[in-house]
Amino acid sequence: MNIISKNYIVSALVGMTCVAAVSQLQAGQPDPRYRIHDWERPQPEQIDPGFVGNNERTGKAPADAVVLFDGANLDNWVAMDGAPTKWVVKEGVMECVPGSGMIRSLQCFGDCQLHVEWAEPENISGSSQGRGNSGVFLGGGRYEIQVLDNYNNRTYADGYAGAIYAQYPPEVNPIRKPGEWNTYDIVYIAPRFDKEGNVTSPARITLFFNGVLVQWDRELTGPTNWLSRDPYQAHDYKQPIAFQDHGNPVKFRNVWVREMGCKDKVFKYSNKYLDGLTGIYKGAQTWEIYRDGESLYLSWPNNRSKVWKMTAESPTHFVTERTAFSFDFDDFNDQGIPQTVYWNMEGNHNKLTRQKPAEKK
Numbered sequence: 001m002n003i004i005s006k007n008y009i010v011s012a013l014v015g016m017t018c019v020a021a022v023s024q025l026q027a028g029q030p031d032p033r034y035r036i037h038d039w040e041r042p043q044p045e046q047i048d049p050g051f052v053g054n055n056e057r058t059g060k061a062p063a064d065a066v067v068l069f070d071g072a073n074l075d076n077w078v079a080m081d082g083a084p085t086k087w088v089v090k091e092g093v094m095e096c097v098p099g100s101g102m103i104r105s106l107q108c109f110g111d112c113q114l115h116v117e118w119a120e121p122e123n124i125s126g127s128s129q130g131r132g133n134s135g136v137f138l139g140g141g142r143y144e145i146q147v148l149d150n151y152n153n154r155t156y157a158d159g160y161a162g163a164i165y166a167q168y169p170p171e172v173n174p175i176r177k178p179g180e181w182n183t184y185d186i187v188y189i190a191p192r193f194d195k196e197g198n199v200t201s202p203a204r205i206t207l208f209f210n211g212v213l214v215q216w217d218r219e220l221t222g223p224t225n226w227l228s229r230d231p232y233q234a235h236d237y238k239q240p241i242a243f244q245d246h247g248n249p250v251k252f253r254n255v256w257v258r259e260m261g262c263k264d265k266v267f268k269y270s271n272k273y274l275d276g277l278t279g280i281y282k283g284a285q286t287w288e289i290y291r292d293g294e295s296l297y298l299s300w301p302n303n304r305s306k307v308w309k310m311t312a313e314s315p316t317h318f319v320t321e322r323t324a325f326s327f328d329f330d331d332f333n334d335q336g337i338p339q340t341v342y343w344n345m346e347g348n349h350n351k352l353t354r355q356k357p358a359e360k361k
Contacts, residue, residue, distance in 0.1 A: 030158070030167045036227055037166065041157040044173040044214075046150070061115070061256035068105050068241070069094050069255040077103045080141065080242065082270020087245075093119075094252040096134060096245050102141065103245075106267050108238035110190040111260035114138070115183070119251045120149040122179030128155040132178070133246035135165065138188045140239030140268075143203055144224040145186060145215075147250060151175050162209040165224040170207070170214035181253075182210055190237050191220075197234035238266040267312040268294070276337045277329055281352035285343065289327075298325070 034041040061067050068076045071092030079085050079101055086100035120132035132149035144165040148155065150173055157163070161182070162170030176182050189204040202222075207215035222232045243252060274291045280301055281287050288301045289310070296310040298320055308320040316329045316338075325345055329338035343350045 030221065034157075036229060037156040037159060039156050041169065043154060043157055044150075044160050044162075044170050046152070046173040046175070048174070061254070062258060065115075065256040065258050066107065066109075067256045068107070069253065071253060074103075076106055078106060078270070080104055082268075082273060092253065094255075096243070096248065096250050096252075098245065098247045098249060101245050102137075102242050104137075104141065104240035104242040104268075106240070106269070108140075108236070108240050108266040108268050109188075109257055109259060110237045110239075110262060112188055113258040113260070114186040114188060114241065115254065115256050116186070116252060117181050117183050117254045118147055119181045119253075120178040121249055121251075124149055124178045127153060129159055132248050132250055133244075134248060134250040135244035135246070136184060136186070137242035137244065138186070138205070138239070139190065139203060140235065141242045142223045142235070142239070143188075143205070143220055144244070145184060145205070145207060147244070149175070149178055151177050162207060162214045164205055164207075164215060164218055164220065166226065166229075167221060167224055168215060168218050170209060172212060172214060174210045174212040174214070176210065184209060190239070191232060191235075192237070193232070193234040199232040199234075202232070236266075237262075240268055264311075265313045267314065269312060269315065273315075273336075276335070279357050280355040281341050281343075282355050283343070283352035284350050285352070287343065287352065289341075298327075 031041070071089070074085055074087060074089060074094065077085050077087070080103070085103045086097050087103055088095050088097060114136070116136055118134070124132055126132075129148065131153050132147070134147035135144040136147060137144050146159055146161055146163040146165045148159065148161045150161045157169035158166050160170055160173060161175050162173070185208040187206040191199055191203040192201040194200050203220040205215055205218050205220065207213075221229060223230050241257070271291065271294060274294075274296055277296060278290050281289065286301055288299050290297055290299070296318060297307045298310055299307040308323055308325065310318040310320050310327070312318050317326065319326045325343065328342040328344070329340070330342065331340040332338050337354075339354050341352050341354070343352055
C-alpha cells in the first residue's frame with residue numbers, strides 16, 4: 001500500500017476550513033537542540049484560531065466516515081483490556097471518569113483521517129501538565145496527540161495541546177477558552193514493518209487544530225512516551241484509536257474516521273473473549289482455533305506447523321489471512337462459549353461442533 005504523498009494529503013483535505021501557512025512547517029526528526037520536555041524550547045505562540053468553539057457540533061460526519069461517537073452511546077468503545085468502559089455519556093457528550101483508565105475503539109484503523117472534538121471543564125484548576133490533561137492516541141495507544149488546557153497555561157513545548165507528545169510541539173497554540181470546544185482533524189499514516197519486525201516506513205501525522213495547520217507530515221521516531229525516546233516495536237497495520245484518562249474530566253464528541261486505502265473491517269477484542277472462542281471444532285474437517293497473544297490462530301489439531309492468523313470483522317465473524325476461509329461462531333451457551341462454528345470456503349458452508357478447549361502449548 002503506497003504512502004500518501006504530501007500533495008495527496010492536502011488535496012484530501014480540500015473543503016475543510018483549515019487556514020495556515022505551511023512553508024515554515026518542516027518534516028523530519030525532533031529538533032536535536034532540545035531535550036525531551038525541555039522548558040528552554042520555544043513555546044508555541046497563542047493565537048486566535050477564528051474558530052467559534054460553541055456548543056454546536058462542527059457538522060455531520062462525511063458520508064463515507066465510520067462514526068465512532070455521535071452522542072448516543074459508547075457501544076464502539078471499551079477499556080484497553082476489552083472490558084466495558086466506565087466513561088459516561090452526558091447530554092450527548094463522552095466524558096472521562098477520572099481513575100477509570102484509557103478507552104479504545106473496538107474497530108481498528110490504519111491510514112486514516114480522524115476528526116475529534118474535545119473540551120475542558122469550564123471551571124478548571126491546576127497548571128502545566130496538571131490542567132485538563134488527556135490525549136488522542138493512534139496505533140493502539142502508541143502515538144499520542146496531546147490534549148491539554150493551554151489557554152494562558154505554559155508547559156514544556158512538546159507537551160502542549162496539539163503536540164505530537166514528546167517529539168514535536170505545535171507550530172502555534174490556537175486553543176479556545178476552557179469550556180469551549182476544540183477540534184482536531186488528523187491525517188495518520190500508519191508505520192510499516194517487514195517480516196523481521198524492522199520498521200520500513202515510520203508513522204506520519206498531519207494535524208489541523210481548530211482549522212489551523214500545526215503539524216505537517218511529521219515523521220515519528222517511535223512511540224510517544226514521557227521522558228523516553230523508545231524505538232518502534234512491530235505491530236499490526238490496523239490498531240484501535242484511544243483516548244487517555246489522565247485524571248481530568250475532559251469531554252469528547254463527534255468522533256469519526258475516514259479510512260484511506262484498505263477498508264476491511266478489523267475489530268480487537270479482549271483476551272478473555274477470544275479465549276472463549278478457542279477449541280477443537282469437528283465436522284467434515286477438524287480445526288483447532290487457539291489464541292497466541294492478542295490474536296486467534298487456525299491450525300490442524302496437534303499440528304501447528306501450518307497456521308493462519310484470524311482477523312475479527314465482527315464479534316462472531318473472523319477471516320483468515322492468505323486464504324479464502326471465514327468462520328462464524330454460533331450457539332453461545334450461558335458462559336458465552338460458542339458450541340458451533342460455520343466454516344465457509346469457496347461458497348460452501350460447513351457446520352463444525354466444538355469438541356473441547358484448545359490445548360495450551
